[in-house]
Every structure is written in C-alpha cells, then in structure tokens.
Amino acid sequence: MRAASAIAASPDKPLSVLTVGEVAEPELPEGWVAVEVRAASLNHHDLWSLRGVGLPGDRLPMILGCDAAGVTPEGDEVVIYPVVADSGDPRGMSLLSERFPGTLAERVAVPRDNLIPKPAGLSFLDAACLPTAWLTAYNMLVTRGRVDLASSVLVQGAGGGVATAAVVLALAMGKTVYATSRDPGKRAKIAALGAVAVEPGARLPERVDVVIESVGQPTFDHSMKCAAPGARIVVCGATGGHLATVDLRRLFAMRLELLGSVMGTLPELEALMDLLVEKDIRPVIDSIYGFSAVADAFAHLESGDVFGKVALDFLH
Known part of the structure; x- marks a missing residue:
C-alpha cells in the first residue's frame, strides 16, 4: 500500500526526509482494525516529526499523520480518534505517528474503540479535519x-x-x-x-x-x-x-x-461532530490535494501561507 513516511530527521529541511511509496500492510494487534482511509489532513505535528521532534531515530521510518476518516472492513464510515493508550510513553498515551504508524496511508491500523461513526451530514474531508x-x-x-x-x-x-x-x-x-x-x-x-x-x-x-x-x-x-x-x-x-x-x-x-491544553477526549470529538451538524458549520479547508500530491501538500503547509486545514483526498 502507499504511504507518506519520515525516513530520517532533518531540523532544517524537513521535506527532504519525506518519502511517499509502497510499505507493508499494517499489523493488527488484538482489538485493532484496518481502516481504509478516504480522507486525511495535515498538522504541524507532521512537520515537527520530520524535524525529529518527538520522533527519535529508533522509530524510523514512521508513517506520518494523525487525522483521517475512512471505512472499516464491515463497510462502516468512521472517524479515527488518534490518541492511543500507550504504557511505553511517559504520558500514558501517544498520537498515531508517534509510536504507532499514522494515517497518511491507504490503510491504517487503530484500536476498534478509537473509531467513531461518521455523521451522515459530514463529508470524509470535513471529518478528517477534526481529530487534532x-x-x-x-x-x-x-x-x-x-x-x-x-x-x-x-x-x-x-x-x-x-x-x-x-x-x-x-x-x-x-x-x-x-x-x-x-x-x-x-x-x-x-x-x-x-x-x-x-x-x-x-x-x-x-x-x-x-x-x-x-x-x-x-x-x-x-x-x-x-x-x-x-x-x-x-x-x-x-x-x-x-x-x-x-x-x-x-x-x-x-x-x-x-x-x-493538549488534544481532547473521544467523547469531546463526538460532541464536536454533533455541534458541527447541529449548527451547520464546517471546517475551514485551505486546500485539498490528492494523495499522489502529498509532497506538494506538505510544502504548502510548511510555507505558512495557509488559512485553515490542508486536506488530502485519497479518492483522487
């Protein structure tokens, strides 16, 4: 499957260590499920990872990305909550792409308990902008x-x-x-x-x-x-x-x-999605890229000339 990964750390030129290519299918520990990603979004967290902040060399290469929405093997449309319980981290938790492979891949493994049904009123792109x-x-x-x-x-x-x-x-x-x-x-x-x-x-x-x-x-x-x-x-x-x-x-x-404040809880993410549907508001999306142009999306994010979210459409 295709994925966008950090292969090294570069504090000054983070995009130089971004690679897009074929990787192995995700491993599925007990209680985890592989979600087919339909849309994702970028965060500055991804750029910091490429710079080596919070992502030491012994975890490389690492698939990037915290945010995504997609479809389970059963056909359910879901939003991924990216905070994973992690006894190996001093915080007791980590975000996808810190210790476990992230969401910028055609399929991502996540705990089934981290999946939230996507409201019918939100598109995959809208939903993928929310979790971080x-x-x-x-x-x-x-x-x-x-x-x-x-x-x-x-x-x-x-x-x-x-x-x-x-x-x-x-x-x-x-x-x-x-x-x-x-x-x-x-x-x-x-x-x-x-x-x-x-x-x-x-x-x-x-x-x-x-x-x-x-x-x-x-x-x-x-x-x-x-x-x-x-x-x-x-x-x-x-x-x-x-x-x-x-x-x-x-x-x-x-x-x-x-x-x-750091992130939020899974119930808060559910409440946030309910609020968007109730108030008929949607995330501000600066730009949308196909996954084949993910390197361009990262370059745009790094430029700082962004208003809102940079999103990735995996269907284009």
Whole structure:
C-alpha cells in the first residue's frame, strides 16, 4: 500500500526526509482494525516529526499523520480518534505517528474503540479535519476555557488550524470573537468569518473572558493585557517561542487562570461532530490535494501561507 513516511530527521529541511511509496500492510494487534482511509489532513505535528521532534531515530521510518476518516472492513464510515493508550510513553498515551504508524496511508491500523461513526451530514474531508486541530480548539474553548460562562474570546494568530477552528466554533456558540494576524489577507478572511480582525498587539474595545493562545512568546503579553478579571488564558502551543514572560502581578491581581491544553477526549470529538451538524458549520479547508500530491501538500503547509486545514483526498 502507499504511504507518506519520515525516513530520517532533518531540523532544517524537513521535506527532504519525506518519502511517499509502497510499505507493508499494517499489523493488527488484538482489538485493532484496518481502516481504509478516504480522507486525511495535515498538522504541524507532521512537520515537527520530520524535524525529529518527538520522533527519535529508533522509530524510523514512521508513517506520518494523525487525522483521517475512512471505512472499516464491515463497510462502516468512521472517524479515527488518534490518541492511543500507550504504557511505553511517559504520558500514558501517544498520537498515531508517534509510536504507532499514522494515517497518511491507504490503510491504517487503530484500536476498534478509537473509531467513531461518521455523521451522515459530514463529508470524509470535513471529518478528517477534526481529530487534532478542531478537537484541540473545542477542548480549549469548552472544557478548559469554560466558554459557556464567557461573552467574548480572543484568538491569537488566526490562520492556522487550531486558531481558525477556535474562531469558527466560538462564533457558532454566540460569542464576540477578536482574532489577530500579522497578514492583512488573513485578517480579511477572519473578518469574513464574522470575527473582529485586529493586528497583533492592538488594543481591543473590551477585555475578554477567554484567550486562545497558540503563538506563545510574541503574543503572550498581549494575551495577559487583554484578559478580563477572572479570565482563562488557554495555551496549546508556542509556535513563535516557548519562553514567554508572565507578569505575576497581573496574574494574581486580575485573578487570571493559565491553562494548558493538549488534544481532547473521544467523547469531546463526538460532541464536536454533533455541534458541527447541529449548527451547520464546517471546517475551514485551505486546500485539498490528492494523495499522489502529498509532497506538494506538505510544502504548502510548511510555507505558512495557509488559512485553515490542508486536506488530502485519497479518492483522487
């Protein structure tokens, strides 16, 4: 079967160690099943894997990919929850493509308990965009950020998968959403979604109740200053730098909460899909590539000129 794999680690030229070709069929431990992949999507996690972050040499080559939707041998249409219980990992879990082969293959082995029926109202491409970025955004807003108690949300660095998902979801939940981007073109797209687009560091007309933070060092001071008393600042990444400075005086004086977030639970993924169907919203997809053009898809993701998800259609 065909698959996209990391064959080595290259911190500076990650695409140079990406290979697309024939690999062995997946092994099926007891309780696992081989899903025929119909659609998948890329994440920055895949680029980090190619750089060698979280993927040591003794696990190479490794099939990449966390996200996919497909069909079981019984013909059931499913979405794959990519978090696998893993006693060999200090976290007690790992994502597909970290210790077990990932989803960027014609067939992927997963625990049967990790399969969720795909709602009829979602296409394979839509469903394949959800398990990592959109689930993370949902967890940040609903579970960690308690957005049901909020009226306003700030999303830093909108354009990427998680941040764009957070904008769409918060708007669907009836919140006032402010979102930052350095790129004027992306700010125009943010505004078209219904959010208030602002430049990084700009003064907001109000303090917000929830901040979605995935940029880190360049935006963190702004996130703190924009937070209302008792606000939740939820962090899922640090693409711009991880050594942010925290003003502890503001933290305690404003009774702020700093919360970390990684992925989400299987029930949260089910709730996320139900929300999309109920509200008739769909993931923001930047571009769709056939699997034969997966290298082009990775190049586009690495360029940074992306608004939303980069998806792969395995039927073309």
